[in-house]
Amino acid sequence: MTELNSLSGRIHVLDPRLANQIAAGEVVERPSSVTKELIENAIDAGSQRIEVEIEQGGARLIKVRDDGIGIGEQDLPLALARHATSKISSLEDLEGVSSLGFRGEALASISSVSRLELVSNADEDPRQGWRVVAEGRGMEARVTPAPHPRGTSVSVRDLFFNTPARRKFLRTEKTEFAHVEEAFRRQALSRYDIAWVLRHNQKVVHQLPPGNTPTARERRIASLLGKNFIEHARYIEREAGGLRLSGWVGLPTHSRSQADQQYFFVNGRVVRDRLVAHAVRQAYRDVLYNGRHPVFVLYLELDPDVVDVNVHPTKHEVR
Template sequence: MALRTPIQVLPPEVAERIAAGEVVERPASVVKELIENSLDAGASAVSVEIRDGGLSLVRVSDDGCGISRADLPLALERFATSKIHTLEDLEAVHTLGFRGEALSSIAAVAHLETLTRTQGELEGSRLRVEGGRVVVEPAASPVGTSVTVRRLFYNTPARRKFLKSPMREGELVRQTVVRYSLAYPAVAFRLVVNGRETYVAPPATPLERVGAALGREVAAEMVPIGWEAADLRIEGYVSRPTLGRRDRKGQFFFINGRPVRSGLLAVMLERPYAGRLPPDRRPLAVVHIRIDPRLVDVNVHPRKVEVRLSQERSVYGALTRAVEETLSPYPRREEAYPALMWPFAEVEAGVVREERAEYVAARLESMGQLNNAYIVARGPEGLVVVDQHAAHEQVLFERLLGGGGTAQPVSPPVRVELTPREAERLEPFLALLADLGTEVEPFGRSTFLIRTLPAPVASSDPRELLEAVLGELPGCRRLEPEAA
């Protein structure tokens, strides 16, 4: 458990150096700030509860060191923190939080209540804000802290207009919890949405936590990476070239335990996959970068999601080398297609174009394949390049829609494990799928049993079928989940 340090108001010269900005944009921002407080307090278990996407309720509880009754009133003071005290501390931040403005920012736009107790206190304390007045009173509490936030943006209705639907806001909260659970696998995480437990991750090894967060099937396809030199250490897991996704949502980067966004890190991660993974697919990764805090500037972005590295080339190069070394057993596909090469500079402008076309297969003459990802064919309008994976998914989807509701039993039922995010996207469409002859039954938090399939797709791979559904069904105008 972390040692409790008294909360102090930062001197002006330190406060002025902290990047200004609003830290509370949406419910996920509240959850992020409170989770960081819990982790900085040395918590071994963090519980998050939300209702209505976090608009009516957000509660984050932990078993950390707690806040003493004497310090509790200071917790709502802006630039009051126990984490840094001098300019030297700001130049080598060892904690997730350091601004001392999270609770004060939240209290300004919501009803906030804090219940807490330290190890050395016989009874806990409750902090409430009533009519602009801070009230601290004795209360029963276990060791740790529980912060309850109600009616977010109740006093700024204009802010609510910029929020998404409760379902989307809840998904952003879930992504935040998953992100921090991947950063801290030794800490237990729990998420409760509208009274239903949707994510549980007990203390685990890093790979086990990948399985809890992204699915056991994904974890089975991950391989470890490692690199160490001087003040830099890189470790984590990346996907084999047999596994990829359309986007980068399966990539997670952490610098000194802090989740960060970095397009450059993603590019350097993906570079060794060239020739190993189809160009339209992205690898999955959970990468932990440990570096001397003095070489990292976390005081760049108000929400602390971006950092500046003083030796960024060394970090980027090390990441590429670590991934390349891990992928060395998987040969690159160095294929040449001389018959398909010609000087594009001589091609008339407008001849080459990209579009999503409804081609009839019988009208296309196949000429070959590029990089196991594209089919090159000759059609009535000229040369056509078809994205093989996307075309396959669309064919599966169209066959499913054309099944006419004629269901064939799958015996025994096929069990398919999705990520929690995929499971949430699929659930609104289960009734529609059943009408089409595909009975998909929930079998746990993110596991499903496929019991029936329409005749046209009965021989299809179940995981591929659900991937096609997830890729095509939410955007299909012919079907809407509300019609179920």
């Protein structure tokens, strides 16, 4: 990254640490955005179980542990480097990307504004794990042995410890954890085949067994959104033109004063689409009172080649 020196008029390359912190401003907004990025990495690793541990709303600790494929000793030095990824290698890969993450920026950005520890094992032998640490600076490519079951644990401590201005803008512990829980909720609704655990200050908040049957899915929705949601929702399924839409839509009698229970997924990726939200509102316009919002959990499946996920830093929007 380069910029024009305002004093000398000359262009110089930014210090890697500063470049990472600037990039972190786009990816790392608060503890919930860190949680989202780490969970997406765990999903992409093929995990069957993902555990999220939070302390003090995420300001003190965000830890995500999975049982995925893990990272080998030789690859670990690159895990915290910018633009290092195992998910794409060419423009063609980007045009049909199916993984949740692909830019190779998240861990580098997070490690530039926190004390990050990554322990991973790509072997079945739990004695074969490896550890790498970064504390708000460029990655120290020193890998040390650390026993760990197959999979990966990422611990993010003291978020924004070296950027006091950003840490000052964090809200109360309750508010920050509410955002973390929402990030967890969205991901848990995206993958019913994965077992999920969320803890806050060592107390279990959600413990969700895997299950892809209709009954198991409804149980998970009830756990995450409340029994009232599933008791007042109807399952829909439509397929046409290479598109498949399925999910649950609430009855008009079960509406909300806020649009806080509207979930839309494209090929398993949670996205925010104003056009979809508007279309659903229009469908309810004659049966909802003014100021009320419908509830829904909808899944759209289509060919990844016709979806552009590289339009927003946080990948919340697609085209």
